[in-house]
Amino acid sequence: MxxxxxxxxxxxxxxxxxGKEIVHRIPxxxxxxxxxxxxxxxxxxxAAVFFYNGKAYDALGSGRHxxxxxxxxxxxxIMSVPWGMTSPLRAxxxxxxxxxFISLKWGTRDPxxxxxxxxxxxxxxxxxxxxxxxxxxxxxxxxLVGTQGVYxxxxxxxxxxxxxxxxxxxxxxxxxxxxxxxxxRYDSIADGLTKTLQEDFSRFGLCLSELYxxxxxxxxxVQKAIDDKSRMGLFEDMNRLLQMKSAMxxxxxxxxxxxxxxxxxxxxxFMMPSMFADAMKASQMPVVTGPQVLCPDCKNPVxxxxxxxxxCGHQILVISQxxxxxxxxxxxxxxxPKCGQETGKKPEAKKCPHCGTExxxxxxxxxxxxxxxxx
Numbered sequence: 001m002x003x004x005x006x007x008x009x010x011x012x013x014x015x016x017x018x019g020k021e022i023v024h025r026i027p028x029x030x031x032x033x034x035x036x037x038x039x040x041x042x043x044x045x046x047a048a049v050f051f052y053n054g055k056a057y058d059a060l061g062s063g064r065h066x067x068x069x070x071x072x073x074x075x076x077x078i079m080s081v082p083w084g085m086t087s088p089l090r091a092x093x094x095x096x097x098x099x100x101f102i103s104l105k106w107g108t109r110d111p112x113x114x115x116x117x118x119x120x121x122x123x124x125x126x127x128x129x130x131x132x133x134x135x136x137x138x139x140x141x142x143x144l145v146g147t148q149g150v151y152x153x154x155x156x157x158x159x160x161x162x163x164x165x166x167x168x169x170x171x172x173x174x175x176x177x178x179x180x181x182x183x184x185r186y187d188s189i190a191d192g193l194t195k196t197l198q199e200d201f202s203r204f205g206l207c208l209s210e211l212y213x214x215x216x217x218x219x220x221x222v223q224k225a226i227d228d229k230s231r232m233g234l235f236e237d238m239n240r241l242l243q244m245k246s247a248m249x250x251x252x253x254x255x256x257x258x259x260x261x262x263x264x265x266x267x268x269x270f271m272m273p274s275m276f277a278d279a280m281k282a283s284q285m286p287v288v289t290g291p292q293v294l295c296p297d298c299k300n301p302v303x304x305x306x307x308x309x310x311x312c313g314h315q316i317l318v319i320s321q322x323x324x325x326x327x328x329x330x331x332x333x334x335x336x337p338k339c340g341q342e343t344g345k346k347p348e349a350k351k352c353p354h355c356g357t358e359x360x361x362x363x364x365x366x367x368x369x370x371x372x373x374x375x
Contacts, residue, residue: 012048013041014095021153022134023145024095031090040065045099047137052091056141059096094145096137100209103129104157106164111219114169117177122222124179126168128190128213132160136205144204160201164211167196172216179218186213297368 012034014024026032040060042048047059067089107127114124134140144156171193176182194211201208217223295302295309302309322336350359350373357368365372 010035010037011039011041012093013043014046015043016097020101022097022101022156023141023153024097026093026095031092034067034089034091034093036068038067040067040093042095045097047096047098047134049094049096049137049141050091051094051141051146052089054146056094056138056146059137094137094141096134096140098134098137100131100133102131104132104160105129106161106211108165108168112165112169114172114176114179116179118180119178119222119225122179122218124172124216124218126165126213126216128211128215130160130164130208130212131210132201133207133209134205135207139205144206160206163200164193164197167200168193171196179216179222182216186216189213 012026014026016024040048041064042060042062044062047061048065049059050057105127106129108125111123111125114122116122144159172189175189175192176185190211190213193213194208197208197211294300295312298309298312300309300311302311322339351357352359352366352369352371353374354371355366355369357366359366359368359373
Protein backbone atom coordinates (compact mmCIF):
# COMPACT_ATOMS: atom_id res chain seq x y z
CA MET A 1 0.00 0.00 0.00
CA UNK A 2 1.18 3.57 -0.63
CA UNK A 3 1.97 6.09 2.12
CA UNK A 4 -0.97 8.07 3.59
CA UNK A 5 -0.59 11.58 5.02
CA UNK A 6 -3.50 11.99 7.48
CA UNK A 7 -3.50 14.33 10.49
CA UNK A 8 -6.65 13.63 12.51
CA UNK A 9 -8.47 13.52 9.17
CA UNK A 10 -8.07 17.26 8.88
CA UNK A 11 -5.82 16.94 5.83
CA UNK A 12 -6.66 13.99 3.60
CA UNK A 13 -4.35 13.05 0.76
CA UNK A 14 -2.62 10.04 -0.77
CA UNK A 15 0.50 9.61 -2.83
CA UNK A 16 1.17 6.28 -4.53
CA UNK A 17 4.92 5.75 -4.32
CA UNK A 18 4.71 2.29 -5.84
CA GLY A 19 2.74 3.41 -8.92
CA LYS A 20 0.87 0.11 -8.82
CA GLU A 21 -2.21 0.82 -6.67
CA ILE A 22 -5.53 1.24 -8.43
CA VAL A 23 -7.48 2.36 -5.33
CA HIS A 24 -6.58 3.38 -1.79
CA ARG A 25 -8.95 3.69 1.17
CA ILE A 26 -8.65 6.31 3.93
CA PRO A 27 -8.78 5.22 6.65
CA UNK A 28 -7.56 1.78 5.65
CA UNK A 29 -9.92 0.10 8.15
CA UNK A 30 -13.07 1.27 9.87
CA UNK A 31 -14.66 4.70 9.45
CA UNK A 32 -12.84 7.97 9.89
CA UNK A 33 -13.99 11.16 11.52
CA UNK A 34 -13.69 13.90 8.92
CA UNK A 35 -13.84 17.29 10.61
CA UNK A 36 -15.66 20.37 9.38
CA UNK A 37 -13.32 22.38 7.16
CA UNK A 38 -10.88 19.49 6.53
CA UNK A 39 -8.65 19.77 3.48
CA UNK A 40 -8.93 17.13 0.76
CA UNK A 41 -5.98 17.15 -1.66
CA UNK A 42 -6.49 15.24 -4.91
CA UNK A 43 -3.52 14.94 -7.27
CA UNK A 44 -3.47 14.79 -11.04
CA UNK A 45 -4.71 11.45 -12.44
CA UNK A 46 -6.62 10.85 -9.19
CA ALA A 47 -10.26 11.05 -8.16
CA ALA A 48 -11.60 11.06 -4.59
CA VAL A 49 -14.88 9.28 -3.84
CA PHE A 50 -16.77 9.62 -0.53
CA PHE A 51 -18.18 6.33 0.80
CA TYR A 52 -20.91 6.76 3.39
CA ASN A 53 -23.34 4.20 4.83
CA GLY A 54 -22.43 1.60 2.20
CA LYS A 55 -22.72 3.86 -0.84
CA ALA A 56 -20.23 5.83 -2.93
CA TYR A 57 -21.11 9.38 -3.93
CA ASP A 58 -19.82 11.85 -6.54
CA ALA A 59 -16.12 11.92 -7.29
CA LEU A 60 -13.93 14.99 -6.81
CA GLY A 61 -11.24 15.79 -9.35
CA SER A 62 -7.71 17.08 -8.85
CA GLY A 63 -7.15 20.10 -6.63
CA ARG A 64 -7.48 21.22 -2.98
CA HIS A 65 -11.00 20.98 -1.58
CA UNK A 66 -12.24 22.41 1.73
CA UNK A 67 -14.84 20.03 3.12
CA UNK A 68 -17.85 22.19 3.94
CA UNK A 69 -21.40 21.81 2.74
CA UNK A 70 -21.16 25.12 0.96
CA UNK A 71 -18.00 24.25 -0.96
CA UNK A 72 -18.71 20.57 -1.55
CA UNK A 73 -22.31 20.13 -2.79
CA UNK A 74 -22.16 16.34 -2.48
CA UNK A 75 -21.97 16.67 1.30
CA UNK A 76 -25.57 17.88 1.29
CA UNK A 77 -26.54 14.47 -0.15
CA ILE A 78 -25.03 12.51 2.70
CA MET A 79 -25.98 14.79 5.60
CA SER A 80 -29.54 14.91 6.88
CA VAL A 81 -28.66 17.94 9.01
CA PRO A 82 -25.79 20.42 8.54
CA TRP A 83 -22.58 19.77 10.39
CA GLY A 84 -21.94 21.65 13.56
CA MET A 85 -18.64 23.45 13.83
CA THR A 86 -17.19 20.51 15.76
CA SER A 87 -19.40 17.64 14.59
CA PRO A 88 -17.41 15.16 12.49
CA LEU A 89 -18.69 13.13 9.53
CA ARG A 90 -18.03 9.44 9.86
CA ALA A 91 -17.16 8.34 6.34
CA UNK A 92 -14.37 6.90 4.20
CA UNK A 93 -12.61 8.38 1.21
CA UNK A 94 -11.45 6.22 -1.68
CA UNK A 95 -8.65 7.62 -3.81
CA UNK A 96 -8.93 6.10 -7.31
CA UNK A 97 -5.91 6.12 -9.62
CA UNK A 98 -7.16 7.12 -13.09
CA UNK A 99 -4.02 6.26 -15.05
CA UNK A 100 -3.70 3.31 -17.43
CA PHE A 101 -2.33 0.26 -15.64
CA ILE A 102 -0.27 -1.81 -18.03
CA SER A 103 1.02 -5.38 -18.04
CA LEU A 104 -1.45 -6.80 -15.54
CA LYS A 105 -1.21 -10.56 -15.79
CA TRP A 106 -3.91 -13.08 -16.55
CA GLY A 107 -3.74 -16.83 -16.99
CA THR A 108 -5.29 -20.20 -16.23
CA ARG A 109 -4.37 -21.72 -12.90
CA ASP A 110 -5.67 -25.12 -13.98
CA PRO A 111 -5.90 -26.49 -17.55
CA UNK A 112 -9.25 -25.86 -19.22
CA UNK A 113 -11.10 -28.42 -21.33
CA UNK A 114 -11.31 -27.81 -25.08
CA UNK A 115 -13.04 -30.07 -27.61
CA UNK A 116 -10.67 -30.18 -30.57
CA UNK A 117 -12.21 -31.20 -33.90
CA UNK A 118 -9.15 -33.30 -34.81
CA UNK A 119 -7.51 -34.25 -31.53
CA UNK A 120 -10.59 -34.80 -29.39
CA UNK A 121 -10.98 -33.51 -25.84
CA UNK A 122 -7.76 -31.86 -24.67
CA UNK A 123 -6.76 -29.47 -21.88
CA UNK A 124 -5.14 -26.12 -22.51
CA UNK A 125 -3.22 -23.60 -20.45
CA UNK A 126 -3.04 -19.97 -21.51
CA UNK A 127 -1.63 -16.72 -20.18
CA UNK A 128 -0.98 -13.14 -21.19
CA UNK A 129 -1.19 -9.51 -20.06
CA UNK A 130 -3.80 -6.75 -20.25
CA UNK A 131 -4.06 -2.97 -19.76
CA UNK A 132 -6.93 -1.43 -17.81
CA UNK A 133 -8.07 2.05 -16.76
CA UNK A 134 -10.76 3.35 -14.40
CA UNK A 135 -13.09 5.65 -16.34
CA UNK A 136 -16.04 5.84 -13.91
CA UNK A 137 -14.65 6.01 -10.35
CA UNK A 138 -18.03 6.11 -8.55
CA UNK A 139 -19.30 3.05 -10.44
CA UNK A 140 -15.95 1.34 -9.84
CA UNK A 141 -16.14 1.87 -6.06
CA UNK A 142 -19.84 0.93 -5.85
CA UNK A 143 -19.65 -2.28 -7.88
CA LEU A 144 -16.19 -3.71 -7.35
CA VAL A 145 -14.55 -2.04 -4.37
CA GLY A 146 -17.20 -1.13 -1.80
CA THR A 147 -19.70 -3.97 -2.20
CA GLN A 148 -17.16 -6.77 -2.43
CA GLY A 149 -14.54 -5.36 -0.10
CA VAL A 150 -11.96 -5.65 -2.86
CA TYR A 151 -9.65 -2.68 -2.92
CA UNK A 152 -6.07 -3.92 -3.07
CA UNK A 153 -4.42 -4.07 -6.48
CA UNK A 154 -3.72 -7.79 -6.05
CA UNK A 155 -7.36 -8.56 -5.28
CA UNK A 156 -8.65 -6.50 -8.22
CA UNK A 157 -6.17 -8.11 -10.61
CA UNK A 158 -7.13 -11.58 -9.34
CA UNK A 159 -10.84 -10.90 -9.83
CA UNK A 160 -10.39 -9.51 -13.35
CA UNK A 161 -8.23 -12.53 -14.18
CA UNK A 162 -11.18 -14.81 -13.37
CA UNK A 163 -13.41 -12.80 -15.71
CA UNK A 164 -10.86 -12.96 -18.55
CA UNK A 165 -10.23 -16.70 -18.21
CA UNK A 166 -13.95 -17.44 -18.17
CA UNK A 167 -14.55 -15.43 -21.34
CA UNK A 168 -11.42 -16.93 -22.97
CA UNK A 169 -12.80 -20.44 -22.49
CA UNK A 170 -16.13 -19.46 -24.06
CA UNK A 171 -14.50 -17.60 -26.95
CA UNK A 172 -12.09 -20.30 -28.13
CA UNK A 173 -14.83 -22.92 -27.72
CA UNK A 174 -16.96 -21.05 -30.24
CA UNK A 175 -14.30 -19.64 -32.56
CA UNK A 176 -11.50 -22.22 -32.77
CA UNK A 177 -11.96 -25.64 -34.33
CA UNK A 178 -8.54 -27.14 -33.61
CA UNK A 179 -5.32 -26.04 -31.93
CA UNK A 180 -3.53 -27.06 -35.12
CA UNK A 181 -4.85 -23.78 -36.59
CA UNK A 182 -3.81 -21.73 -33.55
CA UNK A 183 -0.40 -20.44 -34.76
CA UNK A 184 -0.86 -17.09 -36.42
CA ARG A 185 -4.30 -16.49 -34.87
CA TYR A 186 -3.25 -15.05 -31.52
CA ASP A 187 -3.93 -11.45 -32.62
CA SER A 188 -7.38 -12.17 -34.04
CA ILE A 189 -8.37 -14.17 -30.95
CA ALA A 190 -7.08 -11.39 -28.67
CA ASP A 191 -9.08 -8.76 -30.62
CA GLY A 192 -12.27 -10.80 -30.47
CA LEU A 193 -11.77 -11.54 -26.77
CA THR A 194 -11.18 -7.84 -26.03
CA LYS A 195 -14.48 -6.87 -27.66
CA THR A 196 -16.26 -9.57 -25.66
CA LEU A 197 -14.74 -8.36 -22.38
CA GLN A 198 -15.45 -4.65 -22.97
CA GLU A 199 -19.03 -5.04 -21.77
CA ASP A 200 -17.96 -6.99 -18.67
CA PHE A 201 -15.35 -4.41 -17.71
CA SER A 202 -17.67 -1.45 -18.37
CA ARG A 203 -20.04 -2.76 -15.69
CA PHE A 204 -17.28 -2.02 -13.18
CA GLY A 205 -16.47 1.43 -14.58
CA LEU A 206 -13.33 0.06 -16.24
CA CYS A 207 -11.96 0.22 -19.76
CA LEU A 208 -9.98 -2.71 -21.15
CA SER A 209 -7.62 -0.89 -23.51
CA GLU A 210 -5.47 -3.84 -24.63
CA LEU A 211 -5.27 -7.59 -24.13
CA TYR A 212 -2.45 -9.84 -25.32
CA UNK A 213 -2.15 -13.62 -25.50
CA UNK A 214 1.41 -14.73 -24.85
CA UNK A 215 0.83 -18.45 -25.22
CA UNK A 216 -1.77 -21.19 -25.40
CA UNK A 217 -0.10 -24.42 -24.32
CA UNK A 218 -1.57 -27.89 -24.85
CA UNK A 219 -0.30 -30.95 -22.94
CA UNK A 220 3.00 -32.56 -23.96
CA UNK A 221 1.35 -35.41 -25.89
CA VAL A 222 -0.76 -32.93 -27.88
CA GLN A 223 2.30 -30.82 -28.63
CA LYS A 224 3.99 -33.95 -29.97
CA ALA A 225 0.99 -34.62 -32.22
CA ILE A 226 1.20 -31.07 -33.57
CA ASP A 227 4.92 -31.47 -34.25
CA ASP A 228 4.27 -34.77 -36.02
CA LYS A 229 1.64 -33.16 -38.23
CA SER A 230 4.09 -30.38 -39.12
CA ARG A 231 6.69 -32.95 -40.10
CA MET A 232 4.14 -34.71 -42.30
CA GLY A 233 4.10 -31.62 -44.47
CA LEU A 234 7.67 -32.43 -45.45
CA PHE A 235 6.59 -35.69 -47.05
CA GLU A 236 4.49 -33.83 -49.58
CA ASP A 237 7.71 -32.73 -51.24
CA MET A 238 9.39 -36.12 -50.87
CA ASN A 239 8.85 -36.95 -54.55
CA ARG A 240 10.56 -33.76 -55.62
CA LEU A 241 13.44 -34.45 -53.24
CA LEU A 242 13.98 -37.94 -54.63
CA GLN A 243 13.76 -36.64 -58.18
CA MET A 244 16.39 -34.02 -57.47
CA LYS A 245 18.73 -36.55 -55.87
CA SER A 246 18.31 -38.96 -58.81
CA ALA A 247 19.06 -36.22 -61.31
CA MET A 248 22.14 -35.11 -59.37
CA UNK A 249 23.44 -38.68 -59.15
CA UNK A 250 22.97 -39.31 -62.89
CA UNK A 251 24.52 -35.98 -63.82
CA UNK A 252 27.54 -36.73 -61.67
CA UNK A 253 27.89 -40.13 -63.34
CA UNK A 254 27.66 -38.51 -66.77
CA UNK A 255 30.41 -36.03 -65.95
CA UNK A 256 32.77 -38.89 -65.05
CA UNK A 257 32.25 -40.53 -68.46
CA UNK A 258 33.06 -39.31 -71.93
CA UNK A 259 31.70 -39.55 -75.49
CA UNK A 260 28.60 -41.64 -75.97
CA UNK A 261 28.65 -42.74 -72.35
CA UNK A 262 28.27 -39.15 -71.28
CA UNK A 263 25.31 -38.71 -73.60
CA UNK A 264 23.62 -41.79 -72.22
CA UNK A 265 24.26 -40.70 -68.66
CA UNK A 266 22.88 -37.23 -69.31
CA UNK A 267 19.82 -38.66 -71.03
CA UNK A 268 19.07 -40.99 -68.16
CA UNK A 269 19.67 -38.15 -65.74
CA PHE A 270 16.91 -36.14 -67.33
CA MET A 271 14.57 -39.12 -67.80
CA MET A 272 14.80 -40.59 -64.32
CA PRO A 273 12.89 -37.84 -62.45
CA SER A 274 9.83 -38.04 -64.70
CA MET A 275 9.92 -41.84 -64.72
CA PHE A 276 10.19 -41.94 -60.95
CA ALA A 277 7.39 -39.40 -60.54
CA ASP A 278 5.07 -41.42 -62.81
CA ALA A 279 5.83 -44.57 -60.87
CA MET A 280 5.16 -42.87 -57.54
CA LYS A 281 1.94 -41.35 -58.84
CA ALA A 282 0.74 -44.70 -60.12
CA SER A 283 1.55 -46.38 -56.80
CA GLN A 284 -0.49 -43.80 -54.93
CA MET A 285 -3.61 -44.20 -57.07
CA PRO A 286 -6.32 -46.17 -55.24
CA VAL A 287 -7.09 -49.58 -56.66
CA VAL A 288 -10.84 -49.98 -57.02
CA THR A 289 -12.53 -53.26 -57.88
CA GLY A 290 -16.21 -53.94 -58.29
CA PRO A 291 -18.87 -51.22 -58.27
CA GLN A 292 -17.32 -47.82 -57.67
CA VAL A 293 -18.24 -45.47 -54.81
CA LEU A 294 -17.33 -41.82 -55.18
CA CYS A 295 -16.08 -39.66 -52.33
CA PRO A 296 -18.76 -37.03 -51.56
CA ASP A 297 -16.05 -34.38 -51.16
CA CYS A 298 -13.42 -34.80 -53.94
CA LYS A 299 -15.48 -37.20 -56.15
CA ASN A 300 -12.55 -39.65 -56.51
CA PRO A 301 -13.34 -43.39 -56.42
CA VAL A 302 -12.90 -45.19 -53.10
CA UNK A 303 -12.98 -48.85 -52.11
CA UNK A 304 -16.23 -50.53 -51.07
CA UNK A 305 -15.02 -51.05 -47.49
CA UNK A 306 -13.23 -47.71 -47.16
CA UNK A 307 -14.11 -45.59 -44.15
CA UNK A 308 -12.03 -42.62 -45.32
CA UNK A 309 -11.20 -41.31 -48.81
CA UNK A 310 -7.53 -42.10 -49.67
CA UNK A 311 -7.31 -38.89 -51.72
CA CYS A 312 -8.66 -36.21 -49.35
CA GLY A 313 -9.32 -38.06 -46.08
CA HIS A 314 -13.07 -37.35 -46.10
CA GLN A 315 -15.06 -39.76 -43.95
CA ILE A 316 -17.19 -42.21 -45.96
CA LEU A 317 -20.44 -42.71 -44.10
CA VAL A 318 -21.92 -46.21 -43.75
CA ILE A 319 -25.61 -46.12 -43.03
CA SER A 320 -26.42 -49.85 -43.05
CA GLN A 321 -25.18 -53.43 -43.39
CA UNK A 322 -26.22 -56.15 -45.76
CA UNK A 323 -28.92 -58.27 -44.08
CA UNK A 324 -27.56 -61.36 -45.90
CA UNK A 325 -23.77 -61.28 -45.45
CA UNK A 326 -23.25 -58.36 -43.02
CA UNK A 327 -21.03 -56.34 -45.38
CA UNK A 328 -20.91 -52.57 -44.71
CA UNK A 329 -22.87 -50.70 -47.37
CA UNK A 330 -22.10 -47.23 -48.71
CA UNK A 331 -24.89 -44.60 -48.61
CA UNK A 332 -25.76 -45.04 -52.33
CA UNK A 333 -25.94 -48.85 -52.37
CA UNK A 334 -29.31 -50.40 -53.19
CA UNK A 335 -27.81 -53.91 -53.56
CA UNK A 336 -24.96 -55.57 -51.66
CA PRO A 337 -21.83 -55.54 -53.88
CA LYS A 338 -20.73 -58.88 -52.36
CA CYS A 339 -23.79 -61.13 -52.41
CA GLY A 340 -26.30 -59.10 -54.44
CA GLN A 341 -28.90 -58.99 -51.66
CA GLU A 342 -31.32 -56.05 -51.93
CA THR A 343 -30.65 -53.66 -49.09
CA GLY A 344 -34.22 -52.43 -48.75
CA LYS A 345 -35.46 -48.88 -48.37
CA LYS A 346 -32.86 -46.49 -47.04
CA PRO A 347 -33.68 -44.19 -44.11
CA GLU A 348 -34.74 -40.72 -45.13
CA ALA A 349 -31.66 -38.48 -45.30
CA LYS A 350 -31.49 -35.14 -43.48
CA LYS A 351 -30.72 -32.42 -46.00
CA CYS A 352 -28.48 -29.53 -44.96
CA PRO A 353 -30.28 -26.18 -45.45
CA HIS A 354 -26.94 -24.45 -46.05
CA CYS A 355 -25.14 -26.55 -48.68
CA GLY A 356 -27.77 -29.12 -49.68
CA THR A 357 -25.72 -32.18 -48.66
CA GLU A 358 -27.69 -35.23 -47.52
CA UNK A 359 -26.73 -36.47 -44.06
CA UNK A 360 -27.77 -39.33 -41.81
CA UNK A 361 -31.17 -38.89 -40.10
CA UNK A 362 -29.47 -38.77 -36.69
CA UNK A 363 -26.89 -36.16 -37.75
CA UNK A 364 -26.70 -32.93 -35.74
CA UNK A 365 -24.07 -31.20 -37.89
CA UNK A 366 -23.62 -31.33 -41.67
CA UNK A 367 -20.85 -33.69 -42.76
CA UNK A 368 -19.94 -31.39 -45.66
CA UNK A 369 -20.01 -27.79 -44.31
CA UNK A 370 -20.21 -28.35 -40.54
CA UNK A 371 -23.32 -26.19 -40.08
CA UNK A 372 -25.89 -27.29 -37.49
CA UNK A 373 -28.83 -29.14 -39.03
CA UNK A 374 -32.42 -28.27 -38.36
CA UNK A 375 -34.39 -30.73 -36.25
